[in-house]
Amino acid sequence: MTQIDGPESLFVTVADGIRIHAALYGPRDPEQPPVVCLPGLARTGSDFSALAATLAARGRRVIAIDSRGRGRSDRDADPGHYNPTVEMLDVLAVLTALAAEPAVIVGTSRGGILAMLMAAARPSAIAGAVLNDIGPVIERDGLLRIKGYVGKLPAPKDHDAGAAILRGAFGAHFPRLSDADWHAWSQRNWVAEDGGRLVAAYDPAIAQTLAAVGPDTPLLPLWDQFGALATVPVMIIRGALSDILSAQTVSAMKVVKPDLEILEVADQGHAPLLNDAETMNAIAGFVARCRHAPGRA
Template sequence: MARQGFVPYLLGNDFHRLAFVEFGNPAAPAVLCVHGLTRNGRDFDILADSLADRYHVICPDLPGRGRSEWLRDGALYQPPSYVIALAHLLAWLNKPVAWVGTSLGGICGMMVAAAAHTPITRLVLNDIGPHIPAAALGRIRDYMGEAPAAFPDLAALEAHLRTVHAPFGPLTDPQWAALALHSARPVEGGGLALHYDPAIAEPIRASVPMDADLGAIWTAIRVPVLALRGTTSDLLTEATLARMEEDGAATHTVPACGHAPALMDGPTIAVIRRFLDGA
């Protein structure tokens, strides 16, 4: 059963609230699950429920997403701001954590794991690595720009998600319905919008897509890493995954997925659990 909470964090000269849901016994070892660019913490409900018998699983909504407060300045929607917010959550937890990060959530995880005295003990990177091709970043910029401002009902919003997030993999109808439910917010005058601040796209739209090199961060990471890749991913290439494996990461390819695997299928959850268990 998911329990809701908030932690305050200071960004610039303003305090905001970071929302999260948690599963399991708070006294158990912690697993922090951080979502991708336009998503929210409820994406991890199935994974978190599967781990809750042994772990305290915390799934935040990054700033501007889900129940977390929107930022006044859209230019702040960038990884350093997210890491500041997540650092407040880590301070509130006040214990070591394993980190599961999808895409943007994985970038934040790498940044925290590379820091001295990091609280991260193990790092699962879901379809993200030290090199991101410009073409993939351009695709993300384009689909964010094409998202409708509103939908007439939940069915229309779900149909949109099934299209833009088809690379998540072969999800069941109930899984798509749950994603849609947690991806919707009511808008004034009727209808529904995607559950994030449209301004999160501002930094992406203002930039010219070019290859992103996170190599300096990657080489500073000293904790065990599990790298997951969707078979047709354009964000985490086979070459980058091979480099990560050469550098000591455990790797696993998720079939029938692109960017990024939804982490809702039993076999992938089993791989993550074995890694978290230290097996």
């Protein structure tokens, strides 16, 4: 492990040789399950830095993972491996390597899909789950919008230009972000190569995972996978302006799981940034209630 900007940094080599990067915050506590943060499709674990620091300050171990092809994890020569099943197995490999099961999963978008798949594949790995703006039904219009920008945003000359690009692309979904917020988003979205040129913090080939999605493509629901979370606490966070997770889907989730905790974040779309005090405090309170896995005393 090496120390980087506060968290510890480590790499876990998974079965096919890809190195998966994880940032570790806070103390290890065998009495409390760690929190594992899984980012969105074209996002990195750095999205959780504020939340991780908040939870770590409350004594919680937090592990923020870069999925393969994102952040500091290795790119994959085969873009076909950028799929939820492979990425779920990567997460399970990291949890095994770190002896981090059971864990409370905080999953944004794609990361929430991985959480549901993990619950179905290895129920003992999950002590609770926060699903950030994702559910068993994904709205087609939002998915097509994501397809329209992943791997397609121009590389900015600097982070001021990056902030302007992001504001143009996402301003309608996040109308109350400040200039500083957009600049910070740019710093998470693009990283400097040797020589200083800014490049996306993910492999652009990840866009191929959405290549087959069209206006008439059937989107398979994940109700069975969501049902696998029946025995653990679950919180759903929805951006009030989301075009991925509908209020109707949240209501249907509540019918399936009556103890579902629901938080709606005002003035944010897909996906809420999880960095405001109210949201972080709500997540911290939820995590504090996820003390043991099913069957544990």
